[in-house]
Amino acid sequence: MKYNTLKFISPFIIAGLIACGGETKKTEKAEEKEVKTEETTTETVTEEVEQNIEKEVVEINLAATGEDMTAIAFEPKSLTIPAESRVKLTFENKSQAAGMFHNFVLVKLGSGQEIATAGIKAGKENNFVPKSQDVFAYSEVVDMGKSITIEFDAPPKGSYHYICTYPGHYPNMIGRLNVE
Ligand SMILES: [Cu+2]
Numbered sequence: 001m002k003y004n005t006l007k008f009i010s011p012f013i014i015a016g017l018i019a020c021g022g023e024t025k026k027t028e029k030a031e032e033k034e035v036k037t038e039e040t041t042t043e044t045v046t047e048e049v050e051q052n053i054e055k056e057v058v059e060i061n062l063a064a065t066g067e068d069m070t071a072i073a074f075e076p077k078s079l080t081i082p083a084e085s086r087v088k089l090t091f092e093n094k095s096q097a098a099g100m101f102h103n104f105v106l107v108k109l110g111s112g113q114e115i116a117t118a119g120i121k122a123g124k125e126n127n128f129v130p131k132s133q134d135v136f137a138y139s140e141v142v143d144m145g146k147s148i149t150i151e152f153d154a155p156p157k158g159s160y161h162y163i164c165t166y167p168g169h170y171p172n173m174i175g176r177l178n179v180e
Contacts, residue, residue: 055086055153062162062175063092064102064142069168072100074175079162083179085154091139092147102164102173103127103141106155108134112163112174119165128165141166154179 058081066072072095081087091104107115111134118130127140137152157179164173 055084056082057088058082058085058154059088059090061090061092062104063094064104064164064173065094066172067095067097067100069172072102072164072169072172074162074164074173076175078176078178080178080180081154083154083157086151087137087154088149088151089137089139090147090149091142093142093144095144097144100144101141101166102169103129103166104137104139104150104162105129105135105165106137106152106160106162106177107132108136109159109161109176112161112170116163116165116170120167128167136160 060079060081062079063075064072065075075094089104091102093100093102095102105115105119111132115130115132115134118132119126119128122128122130124141127138129135129138136155137150139148139150142148160177160179162175162177163170166173
């Protein structure tokens with residue numbers, strides 16, 4: 001009965017229970033059977049917690065810099081985020097030159113050229129982002145001096161490229177995102 005009600009308790013209390021698991025086990029060591037039941041229940045609860053509680057939110061800042069087509073770049077050129085996290089990315093276009101628009105497109109490693117080319121066909125109305133399984137997240141095109149915040153779930157563990165698909169900005173504008 002006590003254990004059946006666990007799943008209805010707030011995730012914070014469950015997290016606390018799990019954190020204190022070691023101690024709880026010690027106090028109930030005398031009753032072997034009881035401890036076994038508890039371990040099984042704890043595992044079940046842990047699974048439920050992973051599915052139900054909100055993901056860890058990771059805030060990242062990324063900028064686009066440069067005033068001409070040879071100087072444009074992402075800053076930083078690589079980012080690392082934890083697996084299973086929710087990413088809150090603030091992307092700032094620090095370029096000032098007229099017409100120096102940028103976007104952020106997270107793509108499968110090595111697919112930058114293909115996506116950038118398809119992005120030009122997708123056009124301005126689609127923020128130069130093509131519909132593709134190789135696109136994991138993207139921002140709209142950001143004006144000079146402006147910033148935008150987007151949220152997305154971290155893709156599975158591995159390495160990805162982020163690129164700007166504004167016409168002509170690839171391959172100068174490329175960076176690498178690692179999910180660990
Ligand atoms: Cu750009």
